[in-house]
Amino acid sequence: MRRESLAPPVLAGIGDEAGPALADQVAALAELGWSAIELRTVDGVRIADLDDAAFDAVAATLAEHGVSTVCVDSAIGDWSTLITGDFGRDLAQLRALERRCARLGARYVRVMSYPNDGLHDDEWERRVLRRMRELALRAEQADLVLLHENCAGWAGQGAEHTLRMLEEADSPALRLLFDTGNGLAYGYSALDQLTVLAEHVEHVHIKDGLAGPVWTLPGEGEVDLMGCLKVLADNGYRGALSIEPHLSLRPHDGDGGTGAAEGFVAAGRALARLLTRVGSAP
Template structure:
């Protein structure tokens, strides 16, 4: 049997200009784009004019927005909770204006040398507040397992999800990020996190060095993950986030050629698992 997933990708990994972002995504067969930044401005800092301008370009090109890749929660747990809640509210307005449903978030950094367990209660409390805001607005937060945050390993992510227990807080699965913290993604995390897995971010990494590589060329167990998702009936987004040229705290970059390489590598694995990308 063949299952269908919706192909999308981080546009700013192609170029800062959304018109070029759209052109490359369309050429690769994508129907959606994930918005992290445009014209060099992070989505958390969009004003109404920037949002409307981007929406117009994407509408003209026939691309919808799969998700807003916000930096919410990618700050120290000691930062004021009210500030991050205010940022989330702005991002929610932007997300709705772009016609999207999903917002990527994170679960805060402990201080240097601080055990993650020390910030557990603060993380859960904040994400419960965030989920309540999202649910009231009709959007869904998807938590990415960024290395170094509280929720960077499967057990702590499961703790967040089961404790907050909200339909507006789900999992954005990133194989490469798991590899970079010593986790075998499919082996160690898939069965545990599958009940909440609602958004797939596509990149791979080599365990020994942490280097990000095209899908299937690293230790991210991507083929096993994709095969299992297909067998489980997953029909959601698959979002390209190649990071092949550079990666940094607030994102990454690939450029059009490497982005295309990453997309083709992923498509080969997906097709091998009976997944059709549209």
């Protein structure tokens, strides 16, 4: 059954886009009136790599402020890795996140599917699919759900590759994270790809921009965000909408900027205005 509007979504944001310190991240969410965060790094360190004391402080701070964690962004298979890299490190990272996600009350872990390292395409595919099957199996055993982002790696090449990965893994523990802005960097229409993949999407990054890419506030770029939101509504989407504005911090480009709370908050307000236009303001 198709729906005419999004159910009121959980609004969240990737915290380090507002600032490296957790205090800055929580403050930006509070300014927006939101109570959900997507964790990527705190003080420049990924959640799986924090020492125990630092992680305990993160979990305690979020609990104190009533902030829930909708997703933890791992480095598994992402733009910083290669398919020829040590798979054991990825499995160790997943084990660490199993414990930490349980503490945070989070089930979703963002992954990608390994950039190539000069292998023949067939070999690249074989290795990626084998790894993704193993990761999904481990995640299922840990009561986690891996969310593959339409970004770096084999399955990020297009909807056909993404669907093949899901078919090969054949696991409820491997689903999709759709970033609305990634098509600008990889040369495809977000709306076209989302239309094909929407039924498998369980988490969404909201990003907008112009060809280049040059990132903008949601609704001010070339991405058809209204069209994407309507596709999600038509498919009964009930996951979070998480802003990743990239107005200051651009990790894939090696930009280790400190983030900007002002841009983060502006992006959140711009998203809220878009949702009002599709009849689903929270």
